[in-house]
Amino acid sequence: MRRSDGQAGQIGRTSASGYRVRNRLLLSIPDTEFLVVRPHLEFLRLPHRCILHEQNEKLRFAYFLNSGLISLMIETREGKTVEVGTVGNEGIVGMQSAVGLTRSPLREVVQIAGDGFNIKPPLLQNALLSTPFLRSILNRYSVLQGLQIAQTAACNRLHNVEQRFARWLLMFQARSDSDSLVITHDFLAAMLGTDRPSISLAARNFQRRQVIEYKRGAVKILSRRKLEKLACECHAVIQQLSAESDLKGATK
């Protein structure tokens, strides 16, 4: 399961139909392994709010993102929701199908628009039989993601709305490359597993302290440094784990 020097040929890697590959897992595998997967990669655009998988439905695809961000969400029977993890171009969405599970209780929803590739589970499973390096980096990624989710599990229990709000904004900004984030209070409440008034209160506090500015449904981060102070330690822990999942030699 050890990392080897498998980064050859990553420049200009494309899918069979000519789309450039930016997913870091796909960029880090050796040429021979990439050629096994390549014919099965189907390019797709990921529009904002698009649902890739609905809770408990059959898993139809696994996804390798080139850009954008996917939220992994859980919704309870009475309709409460909370985000438990996120995946960008460092990872894979739908790893459950790669190990033969047919269903998953997670909703996968596009949080930041982007694009990437999908692959059908049986084709991925088949490819994995002859791609040991890909197999081991997928394992490594699932474990790292599990650790991030574990941190979220603790955070959801132990930290208050302001701390979690700050953590979420920092994560979101890092992923979106923009200081102005179009997100409503309702939406934030759904992500953080709380209600709209709690978010509004936290947002007002942040605004008063000139940490953020709220205008026409968009949050603008005025001071990232202040926001980092307001966030709980979970931000740093999760960020560190994300950095670990960035494989040596994989390009941005």
Add this chain to the structure above:
Amino acid sequence: MGMKSLALVQSGKRTNQDGRPVANKILLAIPDAEFHAIRPHLEHIVFPRHHTLHEPNEKPHFVYFPNDGLLSLVVVTENGKTVEAGIVGKEGIVGLASAVGLTKSPLREIVQIAGEGFRIAVVVLQNTLRSTPQLQMALSRYAVLHGLQVSQTAACNRLHDTEQRLARWLLMTQDRVDSGILGITHDFLATMLGTDRPSVSLVAGRLQNMQLIKYTRGAVRILNRKKLESRACECYGVAQQFNGDLGLK
């Protein structure tokens, strides 16, 4: 990686080199040839109650395959607060992070319910994995299933109350230890559930009044599993649907 379900060798049919029987579901699920590759490296150990196997961010030396008992994966915050993110029994493995080559993990691994099992040095397991593809797949599959358990816990910790979470915890634990008597104190339950002892005592007292559980000398006995299920949040049902995939009843 397409193992649909676990085809298990009967418990007790396999032993390590010292003759200790194997009950761990992953070690029972791999083919004979692969078991023989790993067998010489399996060192039998007992897991005494509350014993810590790994402290956050220390370098892990061993990976553990429990035969019984229950191990807890705990997140510890800077100010010392703790909450459980996942549990592992005979269906799983503890130390996945080191098995996939990470040099540290932010989780504390602690024995919640005493038991026994095997350990294997990290380097030895990594070497063995190169020639044991089925074991590698089984670990990968377990990592994903465990990730789902942790995800559900993340949501549950946010959305459900202490009574629901306590009921869920007791049920999930019973599924793993195959016993209606769980050796666990209120202090530890509070730690696990990320709350304080009085809250746990209050809730446990209520479940006891309803005759769903009985609390005696540091152990909880489950009296009425069916009713306990109705007090648990839906998260128990979500976790339970994967019991078959994990080789649990």
